[in-house]
Amino acid sequence: MSPYETLLREANDRPFAAIVGWPVEHSRSPALHGFWLKQHGISGHYGRLPVEPKRAALEELIAFLKRTPNARGCNLTLPHKIDIMPLLDRIDPLARHIGAVNTVIKQPDGTLEGRNSDGFGFLEALKQGAPGWQAAAGPATVLGAGGAARAVVATLVAAGVPELRLVNRTQKSAIDLGVAFTPSDGRRIAVERWDERDAALDGATLLVNTTSLGMKGQPPLEIDVGRLPANAVVDDIVYVPLETPLLAAARARGQRCIDGLDMLLHQGRLGFEAWFGQKVAVSREQRRAVAADLGA
Numbered sequence: 001m002s003p004y005e006t007l008l009r010e011a012n013d014r015p016f017a018a019i020v021g022w023p024v025e026h027s028r029s030p031a032l033h034g035f036w037l038k039q040h041g042i043s044g045h046y047g048r049l050p051v052e053p054k055r056a057a058l059e060e061l062i063a064f065l066k067r068t069p070n071a072r073g074c075n076l077t078l079p080h081k082i083d084i085m086p087l088l089d090r091i092d093p094l095a096r097h098i099g100a101v102n103t104v105i106k107q108p109d110g111t112l113e114g115r116n117s118d119g120f121g122f123l124e125a126l127k128q129g130a131p132g133w134q135a136a137a138g139p140a141t142v143l144g145a146g147g148a149a150r151a152v153v154a155t156l157v158a159a160g161v162p163e164l165r166l167v168n169r170t171q172k173s174a175i176d177l178g179v180a181f182t183p184s185d186g187r188r189i190a191v192e193r194w195d196e197r198d199a200a201l202d203g204a205t206l207l208v209n210t211t212s213l214g215m216k217g218q219p220p221l222e223i224d225v226g227r228l229p230a231n232a233v234v235d236d237i238v239y240v241p242l243e244t245p246l247l248a249a250a251r252a253r254g255q256r257c258i259d260g261l262d263m264l265l266h267q268g269r270l271g272f273e274a275w276f277g278q279k280v281a282v283s284r285e286q287r288r289a290v291a292a293d294l295g296a
């Protein structure tokens, strides 16, 4: 049975969406959307769809979404977030600005619109985890210049951080990202060298790790959080494990910490609400359910 047939069989004539990636088995998205479907008693399904990183495979996905009446859209994870873009009928301006799509929504006329909810999820998690945090209060330091960094940097600039410091192992990527996202109002994106990342923390009110360092199977992120002010917020968007060595070090110093799971949960709201027509909130119960799924 093909993955499409499996998905249709699981959906069993109900409206459905799915996470699309290669590989896709590790994704926790079915757990987080499944929680909301159950919580709100919605007759719907959210599944997994492995799609190879080939243009023909993505074209097959688009054709499937368009011809299947119950298909409401999908989420996209690695490696499809950029390659899907030319195949969609419309990209919303924020996703175009970020340069990646992680959510596809089928419109009433059957056309497909691409959006990016990573920045939304990041900011909602930040507001929830550090209620008094003010973008305008001081510099923010972002580590990394990959796909997630683009959404985080775009969001922090739009939120009004007065100065953004960007640090990446490959400095050229940070420079390119800095050029792409520098606002026209005179605020700066300063690119710092990777081996000088400790100094990039002096006086910063927010540190965000968007590198994969600290993730299961990766080396820990080595950085001296003691250089941050005591009231700084440390946000690690890695979510496997939930408590990365970076967050453990920051927590031991009494700094406010935000892990990657809340960003993951909040980014899911945008797609769910559009696909299933139900407003949803992130709750402790959902967090517990998805954290348990992560541990499984």
Ligand SMILES: NC(=O)c1ccc[n+]([C@@H]2O[C@H](COP(=O)([O-])OP(=O)(O)OC[C@H]3O[C@@H](n4cnc5c(N)ncnc54)[C@H](OP(=O)(O)O)[C@@H]3O)[C@@H](O)[C@H]2O)c1
Pocket: 118, 121, 143, 144, 145, 146, 147, 148, 149, 168, 169, 170, 173, 210, 211, 212, 213, 215, 219, 237, 238, 239, 260, 261, 263, 264, 265, 267
């Ligand atoms: N919580 C959420 O909802 C959420 C959403 C998206 C992503 N994430 C997480 O964010 C992380 C990054 O994802 P992504 O999609 O941005 O990945 P990506 O595009 O592959 O970028 C990876 C980044 O990590 C850096 N990096 C990798 N290995 C390194 C090393 N050994 N030393 C220093 N830097 C290193 C890369 O630097 P170079 O440029 O030098 O290679 C790059 O900046 C992953 O852990 C992912 O799970 C979380």
